[in-house]
Amino acid sequence: MVEHQAHTLDAVFRALGDATRRSMLRTLAEGETTVGRLAAPFAMSLAAASKHVRALEEAGLVAREVRGRTHWCRLAPGPLAGAHEWLSFYERFWTGRLDVLERLLREDDASNRSKPPTGDKT
Template structure:
């Protein structure tokens, strides 16, 4: 079980809480990108992109490498495993609850499709 008080988990969820940063991570799944390439889809300045990247770096989700004057970013998916482990507890909870609901609905359908035992003929049948 993942420790709920783990400070890194807080920084990972903080980093994932922003749509721009999630998009940057998704872009990095395809391979390394420069800061400029990560900023391009958002029409943001390099300074603004750098702030987002620093949040991702603090969470350990990306690594930045300097090649000359270019900063290259790489995805580091390790911390995502901790977030996934923490979320999996709730996945199991909801899966269990949905399984119970499914059994109730199947039982209800089975009870509803049982033959009627009333003395009246079914609708549409003329004696």
């Protein structure tokens, strides 16, 4: 089971590693659309757009349905939950580290304010 989760997470991050695919996902978050409409902002062929959609499908992020000759795509956000969970660990890590840094800076600032000023010998 852990191996399957790791494979899914790898596929999600691989899919998200491309700016075109991230843009396609954002478009799909607005609602179902065709592969042609996903391709339009990038001036790419339907074949090229289809390859991007296939990568998103392999990651489980997109569901594609063929209606006649038209390929319709919709967002399947489920696998993003695993990526979010993985990233949340690092969010907590960095928040903790930054909280410690803030505390140390405040202590240093308070310490410097409590010291008497040194005389200037000019």
